[in-house]
Structure formats: C-alpha cells, structure tokens
Amino acid sequence: MFAVYAEKFSPDDPLAGLVVGERPDPVAPEGWATVTVKAASLNHHDLWSLRGVGLREDALPMILGCDAAGYDEDGNEVVVHAVISDPDWRGDETFDPRRSLLSEKFQGTFADRVVVPRQNLVPKPASLTFEEAACLPTAWLTAYRMLFAQGGLNAGDTVLVQGAGGGVATALITLARAAGLRVLATSRDEAKRARALEIGAHEVFESGARLPVKVDAVMETVGRATWSHSIRSLRPGGAIVISGTTSGPKLDDAELTRIFFLQLRVIGSTMGTRSELEKLVTMLDASGARPLVDRVLPMTDAREGFASMAKGDVFGKIVFTR
Numbered sequence: 671m672f673a674v675y676a677e678k679f680s681p682d683d684p685l686a687g688l689v690v691g692e693r694p695d696p697v698a699p700e701g702w703a704t705v706t707v708k709a710a711s712l713n714h715h716d717l718w719s720l721r722g723v724g725l726r727e728d729a730l731p732m733i734l735g736c737d738a739a740g741y742d743e744d745g746n747e748v749v750v751h752a753v754i755s756d757p758d759w760r761g762d763e764t765f766d767p768r769r770s771l772l773s774e775k776f777q778g779t780f781a782d783r784v785v786v787p788r789q790n791l792v793p794k795p796a797s798l799t800f801e802e803a804a805c806l807p808t809a810w811l812t813a814y815r816m817l818f819a820q821g822g823l824n825a826g827d828t829v830l831v832q833g834a835g836g837g838v839a840t841a842l843i844t845l846a847r848a849a850g851l852r853v854l855a856t857s858r859d860e861a862k863r864a865r866a867l868e869i870g871a872h873e874v875f876e877s878g879a880r881l882p883v884k885v886d887a888v889m890e891t892v893g894r895a896t897w898s899h900s901i902r903s904l905r906p907g908g909a910i911v912i913s914g915t916t917s918g919p920k921l922d923d924a925e926l927t928r929i930f931f932l933q934l935r936v937i938g939s940t941m942g943t944r945s946e947l948e949k950l951v952t953m954l955d956a957s958g959a960r961p962l963v964d965r966v967l968p969m970t971d972a973r974e975g976f977a978s979m980a981k982g983d984v985f986g987k988i989v990f991t992r
C-alpha cells in the first residue's frame with residue numbers, strides 16, 4: 671500500500687530519511703481494527719521521529735503519523751486515538767509506562783490503512799470533516815488535557831499561550847476561548863499574532879514582552895526560548911503546564927527562586943486518554959469550535975508539509991488526505 675515512512679535518522683536534516691513510497695499491507699491482530707485512512711495530520715512528533723528522537727533504529731522502516739480519521743471495516747466514520755497502551759493496563763493510558771504513540775512501536779497513519787486496538791476508535795460526528803477530525807488525536811487532545819485536566823482551568827481564568835503559531839498552540843487558543851477563558855498569546859511573528867486574534871486570543875504580544883496582567887496559567891510547548899517569560903508571567907500560586915520543548919529542553923535559568931517564592935506549580939502533560947478524546951470531539955460538535963487547518967495536501971505531497979513544519983512556516987495544522 672501507499673505509505674510515507676522513515677527509512678533512516680538524520681538529526682540535522684530530518685527530510686533526508688523521509689520516503690514517499692510503498693509498504694506492506696498491515697495485518698490486524700485479534701482485537702484490533704483496520705482503518706482506511708481518509709485524512710491524517712502532521713505533528714512535530716513526525717519530525718522528531720526523522721531526527722531519531724523517540725524512535726528506535728531497529729523499528730525502521732516506520733510509517734510516520736500519529737493522527738488519522740477514516741472508516742472502520744464496517745464503514746463507520748472514526749477518529750483514531752493514537753496512544754497504544756499495554757492490553758493489561760487499566761486506568762489513565764497516559765500513565766502506562768509501556769504505552770507508545772502510533773509510529774513509535776506500531777506503524778503510523780500516513781498510509782492507505784492503519785491497524786489499531788479496536789478500543790482506540792472514537793466515533794466521528796458528521797459535523798466534523800475528516801480533515802478536521804484528523805487534527806484532534808495529538809495536538810488537540812494534548813491541548814485539551816493541558817487546559818482542563820492538568821491545568822484545571824475554568825471560565826473566567828486567564829491563560830497565556832506561548833508560540834501562537836503551532837499546532838498545539840492554535841488548539842489551546844481555540845479551546846480556551848470556547849471554554850470562556852481570557853486568552854493571551856505570544857508569537858515571534860506579527861502575521862501569526864494577527865491570526866491568533868482571529869482564532870480567539872483576546873490580546874497578543876511579541877515573544878518575551880511584558881504582559882499587562884499576571885496570568886493564572888501558562889501553556890508551554892516552546893521550552894528554552896520562552897520558559898523564563900512563562901514563569902515571570904504567572905501570578906502567585908499560578909501554574910505552568912508544559913507538554914513540549916520545541917526550542918530545546920536545556921534552560922539558561924529555570925527561575926527556581928521565583929518558583930518557590932511565588933509558590934508556582936510546574937505541571938507536565940502528555941497526550942490524553944481515549945475518554946478525553948471523546949469529550950474533545952463532543953465539545954467541538956456542540957460548540958462549533960473547529961481545528962484551524964493551515965493547509966490540506968494530498969499525502970503524495972507529504973514532503974512539502976514536512977518541509978514547511980521544519981521551517982516553522984505553519985499556522986495551525988497541516989493535513990494530508992487520501
């Protein structure tokens with residue numbers, strides 16, 4: 671079948687190991703389902719994989735892609751939950767030490783078909799297109815858990831979203847606004863700041879700019895480049911929820927003094943549960959909020975999408991269709 675896969679790792683030139691070609695048809699084990707992929711979305715995770723982060727060399731060649739929406743064997747429209755937990759695991763899947771994301775241990779979604787445990791299928795409502803639904807399993811689910819499960823935020827709270835242009839960041843802005851939060855966002859780029867206002871931010875600022883108010887929580891995916899500003903933007907007792915370090919994990923100053931003196935909370939967040947994905951789908955269905963799709967490309971042009979993400983030339987999600 672057609673597939674987009676990683677053939678080798680290249681830390682400095684991730685696209686060098688990307689192949690748009692053919693891979694064997696997947697075979698669904700007992701209890702697993704075969705999904706015919708209609709749309710899949712690109713995540714920074716796919717670039718990390720090509721750089722050799724989070725993927726083992728002996729797992730190559732590996733079909734990339736965590737997110738997909740399509741049809742199950744009975745023709746039902748489904749969204750795929752990308753977290754594959756151990757069959758014996760009970761409870762919150764994100765705490766399973768043996769969990770993996772699609773494309774880490776099991777073949778990913780950038781292909782004609784993908785096999786996943788049947789319990790990982792979530793019904794897709796007719797109100798969401800396949801392209802929109804394909805944005806949800808990684809970036810949007812991560813944003814949902816950061817805000818509502820780990821952040822515990824409610825209507826009326828003020829939140830800062832760093833790096834407004836990213837897939838997770840645009841999801842954070844849209845979801846926070848839909849839930850009645852006051853949303854502040856930063857971006858290095860003026861055009862991205864303007865677009866952040868269009869999708870729901872109340873106020874936007876240049877990266878690193880002093881904010882007019884201290885916020886209840888900061889949603890952090892950028893890491894080193896914004897960490898200090900994030901800590902300095904919090905009110906006493908506020909929380910920083912972190913799910914990524916795009917600009918690198920090594921901090922110049924962790925702001926430890928400020929963290930203890932202002933009694934700040936630092937909370938990690940990773941992906942989300944199947945149940946949270948179901949709630950996210952319901953929230954979008956009911957609220958009319960929709961993922962921001964930067965562009966839709968045929969999966970055969972996947973290389974173009976990867977190149978744009980590597981350059982940071984993206985606002986919202988890049989979606990591949992079959």
Ligand SMILES: NC(=O)c1ccc[n+]([C@@H]2O[C@H](COP(=O)([O-])OP(=O)(O)OC[C@H]3O[C@@H](n4cnc5c(N)ncnc54)[C@H](OP(=O)(O)O)[C@@H]3O)[C@@H](O)[C@H]2O)c1
Nearest residue numbers: 714812833834835836837838857858895914916917940941
């Ligand atoms: N833990 C999890 O479960 C999980 C799930 C999803 C994603 N992640 C991680 O979260 C991060 C974001 O993922 P994504 O898919 O949203 O990636 P993305 O779409 O590529 O987001 C990149 C954004 O980060 C900002 N950024 C990058 N470098 C920066 C720098 N030096 N200074 C300031 N801002 C910078 C940019 O914002 P501006 O250009 O607007 O400034 C850019 O738009 C990735 O590291 C990813 O691995 C983790």
